Amino acid sequence: MKETTDLLKKLIATAGLPGYETPVREIIEKAWGPLVDELKINRLGNLYGYVPGTGKEPRSSILIAAHMDAIGFMVTSIKDSFLHITQIGGIDPRILPGQMVTIHGRKDFPGMIIQPPAHTLPEGMQNGVVPLSDLLVETGLTAAQTSRQVRIGDLISFASTPIEIKGDLLAGHSMDNRASVVALTEALKLLKKRHHEWDVWAVATSQEEVTLGGAAVSSFDLRPTLAVVVDVTYAKGPGATAHLSYAMDKGPALGWGPNIHPKLFQAFEDLAEKLEIPNQKELMSRMSGTDAITMQVAAEGVPTMVISIPLRYMHTPYEIVHLKDITRTGRLLAEFICELDDKFMDTLRWDESEKGVRNSK
Amino acid sequence: MKSLIQKLVEIPGPSGYESQVREAVKDEVEPYVDEMQVDPLGNLITRKGSGGDKGLKVMLSAHLDEIGVMVSHVDKNGFARFTQLGTVFPRNTAGGRVRFLNGAHGVIGMEVPPSRSAVTTLNKMYIDLGVTSKKDCPVKVGDVAAFERTFQDLGKRMVSKAMDDRIGVAVLIETLKALKSTPHQVFGVFSVQEEVGVRGATTAAFGVNPDLGLAIDTTGVGDTPKSPRSDLALGKGPAIKIKDFGMISDPRVVAWIEAGAKRAKIPYQLDILIGGSTDARAIQLSRAGVPSSGISIPSRYIHSPSEMVDFDDVKNTIKLLVHLLSRPIKLQ
Amino acid sequence: MSITKKKSWNPPKIGRAQISSLEKLSEASGVSGNEDAVRKIVIDEIKAYADEYEIDALGNVLVTKRGSKKNLPRVMLAAHMDEVGFMLVHDEGEGLFRFDIVGGIDRRQIISKPVWVGKKRIPGVIAGKPIHLTTPKERSNVISVDTMRIDLGPGNSKKGKSGDWATFATKFMRQGQTLRGKALDDRVGVASLIELLKNAPPNIHLLAAFTVQEEVGLRGAKVAGYAINPDMAIVLECTPALDMPTWDGSENTLYRTKLNQGPAIYIADRATLPDPRLVRLLQETAEAYDIPYQLRQPGVVGGTDAGAIHLQRSGIPSISISVPARYLHTPASLIRLADWRNTLALVHTALSHITPNTLKGERQ
Structure with missing residues (x-):
């Protein structure tokens, strides 16, 4: 478990805003390097790790994906020692006043988000919510130093340091979705020791928080037979909708809804039950809010599954996950991959389809 | 060049109905490109240069279409109700005039709002074509019109309807003319239906399958009284896109453009556009993904019938593009 | 042409x-x-x-x-x-289910309608509240979907499950030159x-x-x-x-x-x-x-x-x-x-x- 925790702590301590994933991608490359046969970087910044299967060619392939980008901010304008910022990804401005951040300028340095005093704000904002456009980042530097260190377009991320909480919990920013990157890594570790017929593409996708673009292009690029997206979901806790949130330490949530091939869901649920891996069913009645939205409809379409790790306080500086949910997700992925054989696609046949009818490309 | 700009902005070409603009562009660029074709959606795709071992396929996209209106109903008194092609702001519209593709003219009026401060919507507006009955009305449901406002040369600055994005079209034409040789395959794409959701660039990018994409479009500025917060200003050079509402530029492409501008001593600005997006969004997500960004001409009063640009910015954008495309590209 | x-x-x-x-x-x-x-x-x-x-x-x-x-x-x-239709998303027991709307349905038009739930088309109703138990103020507000339930009837709670889809239960009808469904x-x-x-x-x-x-x-x-x-x-x-x-x-x-x-x-x-x-x-x-x-x-x-x-x-x-x-x-x-x-x-x-x-x- 220590190795897992350490990797996750390293990942969340590393910046990787949408479109600027290089720093975090380099950490993942190091982690995946010994576990895969080949690493490739796609033109949109996705990292592909390839593990060939042992089946007869042409082999089917499964794409397992987790996005590596994380929400943050970008500098839009500089005034003396202060920075105006815009958000990258969805962030509630009400949680921001007083947050410590890291400014990725000419070098990384600390800053903090401040709520300017009432008389400096537009009329009517004195007691209400101050929108992001009127919050400032204090650089702590002089105006001259600031203009040397920072320029428009520079990135800013949360600076919250990880907190280990008794009972295998970890709190920190960017758990969405670095927790899932770790789950993929766990799966690759297990696969290293196991025999599997299908090719595996592990993909750390880019730009999920803005366009779901990394997922769209990786699915088009690799044309997998199946795709599994691993992301985080709302864990039960303060602020979560009681009936649409999932318990921590009760295992991964298996997605169900239009983004998910129903038979693929069934296969995952059956396997989890067989192996006694705790699991939950996540109702995604419309879109899943994950990379699966674009991955499923790339090119001719890909049967897709979504697995989610329950997480508290999504898109805040302190997101909390249960480490066992991460390792369980990794194990379920690896076991599923080992089950895949040349008959598997027949089990995905739609009920209405008759024998002899092609049911996928 | 100003006469080319005038010619281009004065041609009507709302989204989906760009054929007149396309014909004018064809005439201009034909002698300067190696190949030219029109795809099923109406994009004009040109190619210049055949590339070499180290050359890239570079797609530059400037959109032909402008915002406009389409008749949705003619009432019994001959007033034409309309819908928008692209984002038309009601506040910029009342009292304005439109010219239909069939030659008819009209003025835009609005129902008296319930109170002085009430904001109206396009559904409460109509086009008055100077007739008194449905029978006499020279337009019918589905007819398309562009805003009518002539080009004015204010010396340093120019103002007209449809600068968004005919100024980009003019820049792309002049770039293709001025580009004497290139190690790349330069695909000059004059795209359609940008204003309704970057649709033309979506299919054009699929067809071209480029290694690198740039949108040549306009962007907003913050240099007028109480304007939205932005450090951008007219006259301070082409704006290099870092981010807009629909995409985040590839930082390697941004660095490449910036280095080129520095090398050629061309002034430039960095652009973060909070509202709106460009063809670069569509190019970026094409096929297996394309490193993309944009170079924008700063513009005031975007999506009004009087959009203003600075002539130096226009010339500098062309200079920058020619400089960038004349030499090898290495993204890092 | x-x-x-x-x-x-x-x-x-x-x-x-x-x-x-x-x-x-x-x-x-x-x-x-x-x-x-x-x-x-x-x-x-x-x-x-x-x-x-x-x-x-x-x-x-x-x-x-x-x-x-x-x-x-x-x-x-x-x-x-x-x-368009519904998905059951939470089993509250006693045959009552919370649901999501799938697709663009005007939420003012769904209360007190019969539905078919799941592959076996179990009949249910979208529960309505008796007027006697509403206040005048309540009656001027749109009813929130959060308060609505699909009711399969007590004793039938096993006949539906979270993840089942539901549609309006409307029989097709021909009325002269009009078709309704x-x-x-x-x-x-x-x-x-x-x-x-x-x-x-x-x-x-x-x-x-x-x-x-x-x-x-x-x-x-x-x-x-x-x-x-x-x-x-x-x-x-x-x-x-x-x-x-x-x-x-x-x-x-x-x-x-x-x-x-x-x-x-x-x-x-x-x-x-x-x-x-x-x-x-x-x-x-x-x-x-x-x-x-x-x-x-x-x-x-x-x-x-x-x-x-x-x-x-x-x-x-x-x-x-x-x-x-x-x-x-x-x-x-x-x-x-x-x-x-x-x-x-x-x-x-x-x-x-x-x-x-x-x-x-x-x-x-």
Whole structure:
């Protein structure tokens, strides 16, 4: 478990805003390097790790994906020692006043988000919510130093340091979705020791928080037979909708809804039950809010599954996950991959389809 | 060049109905490109240069279409109700005039709002074509019109309807003319239906399958009284896109453009556009993904019938593009 | 292009068999993501007429009906199988379930309606509150979906489960020249497409796509359009007729379409600016054959599968045509038989006039 925790702590301590994933991608490359046969970087910044299967060619392939980008901010304008910022990804401005951040300028340095005093704000904002456009980042530097260190377009991320909480919990920013990157890594570790017929593409996708673009292009690029997206979901806790949130330490949530091939869901649920891996069913009645939205409809379409790790306080500086949910997700992925054989696609046949009818490309 | 700009902005070409603009562009660029074709959606795709071992396929996209209106109903008194092609702001519209593709003219009026401060919507507006009955009305449901406002040369600055994005079209034409040789395959794409959701660039990018994409479009500025917060200003050079509402530029492409501008001593600005997006969004997500960004001409009063640009910015954008495309590209 | 009426003209008819096929389709449950029951009906109907068919990764049924020789225009026709509805998302016990709305349903129109739940179509009701127990203030507010439950009855809690889909439980009905039912959007398009496959004109390769997930974002059509890669596409839809009188008696200028005025040809909606060459094909065909038609009012609301199809690959010239219907996305929508008949006749006739020259030249 220590190795897992350490990797996750390293990942969340590393910046990787949408479109600027290089720093975090380099950490993942190091982690995946010994576990895969080949690493490739796609033109949109996705990292592909390839593990060939042992089946007869042409082999089917499964794409397992987790996005590596994380929400943050970008500098839009500089005034003396202060920075105006815009958000990258969805962030509630009400949680921001007083947050410590890291400014990725000419070098990384600390800053903090401040709520300017009432008389400096537009009329009517004195007691209400101050929108992001009127919050400032204090650089702590002089105006001259600031203009040397920072320029428009520079990135800013949360600076919250990880907190280990008794009972295998970890709190920190960017758990969405670095927790899932770790789950993929766990799966690759297990696969290293196991025999599997299908090719595996592990993909750390880019730009999920803005366009779901990394997922769209990786699915088009690799044309997998199946795709599994691993992301985080709302864990039960303060602020979560009681009936649409999932318990921590009760295992991964298996997605169900239009983004998910129903038979693929069934296969995952059956396997989890067989192996006694705790699991939950996540109702995604419309879109899943994950990379699966674009991955499923790339090119001719890909049967897709979504697995989610329950997480508290999504898109805040302190997101909390249960480490066992991460390792369980990794194990379920690896076991599923080992089950895949040349008959598997027949089990995905739609009920209405008759024998002899092609049911996928 | 100003006469080319005038010619281009004065041609009507709302989204989906760009054929007149396309014909004018064809005439201009034909002698300067190696190949030219029109795809099923109406994009004009040109190619210049055949590339070499180290050359890239570079797609530059400037959109032909402008915002406009389409008749949705003619009432019994001959007033034409309309819908928008692209984002038309009601506040910029009342009292304005439109010219239909069939030659008819009209003025835009609005129902008296319930109170002085009430904001109206396009559904409460109509086009008055100077007739008194449905029978006499020279337009019918589905007819398309562009805003009518002539080009004015204010010396340093120019103002007209449809600068968004005919100024980009003019820049792309002049770039293709001025580009004497290139190690790349330069695909000059004059795209359609940008204003309704970057649709033309979506299919054009699929067809071209480029290694690198740039949108040549306009962007907003913050240099007028109480304007939205932005450090951008007219006259301070082409704006290099870092981010807009629909995409985040590839930082390697941004660095490449910036280095080129520095090398050629061309002034430039960095652009973060909070509202709106460009063809670069569509190019970026094409096929297996394309490193993309944009170079924008700063513009005031975007999506009004009087959009203003600075002539130096226009010339500098062309200079920058020619400089960038004349030499090898290495993204890092 | 100019269309001249052919001497022999025999478009497919809408008779008792076709109406009963629509009845079956309308009553089938097929909320976006769960189109199985509709898919089954479609496959049973078209199997004997198709040269080939397959079900793709998302569940679209893609059918090929080849023309009389090799090099003919490849024309895609699409109609979506899915409908708006509900998904049970939380079991509260005692047969009560919380639910989500799938697709665009006006939440003011769902309370106190019967539903069918799950594959076995267990009857239930969307629970309403007795007026006696409401306060006057409460009665002036829209009822929040959060407070609503689908009730399968105490003792029946095992008959439904979270993840089951539900639809309005509306029986199909014919009333003179009017047809009433749930999900006529777009089962009437599906029914028309089945008829077109059965009576396919020989001058084209007809590539039919019965699509999924239209109501949640035109998703099936996206992959179908990419896979089929046709020369052109026509989407068969069902679109709102908002042709009611206005409260103050002023002219209704936003009717979208009108009932009984014939098929509605699209010229602009939120998702597509149809190819003008296909608009002319449909209009000129209607005029040459005296088939009544109307233009769907252009606007920035509503989108069809054409929105996804026309953007695939290097672009696919596309258009939509609709049977106008009142009260779409409510428990019961309503169409006129003549509109359906004329839509089918117009599409079939226009198809029979498609030649390799139909899309010659550039879009304009």
